[in-house]
């Protein structure tokens with residue numbers, strides 16, 4: 209077993225989790241309003257106090273299992289302070305707000321730079337700005353004024369507690385992602401500052417396999433490190449096939465991955481990412497949402513050895529594809545809702561398939577998905593159940609809410 213010597217070390221989905229990145233939901237959730245939920249990719253409005261309590265309990269459950277929990281907002285503040293790049297950060301953040309008026313841009317910049325505590329300033333950039341918060345004398349632009357019923361100068365970023373998506377860790381590096389939506393693309397700026405400037409994670413200490421400036425989209429919920437040899441990536445509502453091809457070529461050059469399996473799961477809000485319908489929970493066990501099994505196509509991408517890749521459509525059943533790729537005699541697919549279409553649809557919607565594996569056979573799940581949880585327990589898995597009544601309103605579960613930084617090799 210190799211020792212962990214780099215700040216990012218992730219060569220599987222199931223190796224004992226040592227260090228993980230979360231974001232504690234903050235005031236950005238108090239800027240969700242019913243008329244604009246869709247634009248912000250939310251389905252309902254969580255009660256912040258309870259969402260925070262549920263999130264704290266999730267973090268405690270991880271700590272009780274020997275996992276060090278880091279927070280995105282803290283790393284970003286540390287990165288900005290360490291490199292003394294507060295103004296550069298604010299300028300880049302402003303450039304991505306969509307605000308057009310020079311006077312408003314200046315007012316926002318002055319407001320943020322007047323905040324001495326960088327951590328509080330970072331939280332404010334996440335929260336967004338209501339129209340009632342900042343007044344500018346004159347100088348308003350037509351483009352800022354015409355959306356009169358829109359209550360924000362700058363949108364909140366309510367999806368930040370899904371740390372799984374804006375970047376994804378694998379081997380000793382990250383893909384810093386180009387997201388599907390404007391609202392989530394803004395989140396990747398925080399990753400950029402961490403991986404450019406943080407004393408422990410910046411300045412080239414973390415490899416970079418994808419960049420936020422690239423033209424095609426990819427999100428971390430679609431990226432699953434099945435083993436040190438095999439990466440699975442969903443072709444989904446959020447991730448383009450072309451991104452996977454580019455990423456595969458780079459990974460074959462820079463890591464020991466030998467296969468990238470591209471799973472076509474279709475473009476659908478309820479199955480937005482591969483990890484909402486499929487996760488790995490043990491050496492030979494996976495959760496799966498039965499609705500995707502029928503139409504699922506899987507391509508196997510392998511290196512040709514000359515910098516190009518070979519792409520072949522697999523013909524076999526998913527069980528056999530996975531068993532072969534992972535060197536197992538056979539694998540078990542555990543169906544969300546046990547195959548009952550009503551339970552499966554309800555529990556997938558509430559992230560019953562979105563398990564976070566913290567060691568082989570040990571998974572964190574939402575307690576509410578009782579049908580699926582019973583089946584997981586019957587399959588021999590150890591379940592750590594957490595409450596997600598408020599957290600689930602953003603459509604993400606334990607895997608979505610966590611980004612592994614270090615896992616032990618298996």
Ligand SMILES: NC(=O)NCCC[C@H](N)C(=O)O
Nearest residue numbers: 249370429481602603604608
């Ligand atoms: N990996 C995941 O499936 N993350 C959940 C993201 C939910 C968020 N509301 C979104 O639509 O992007």
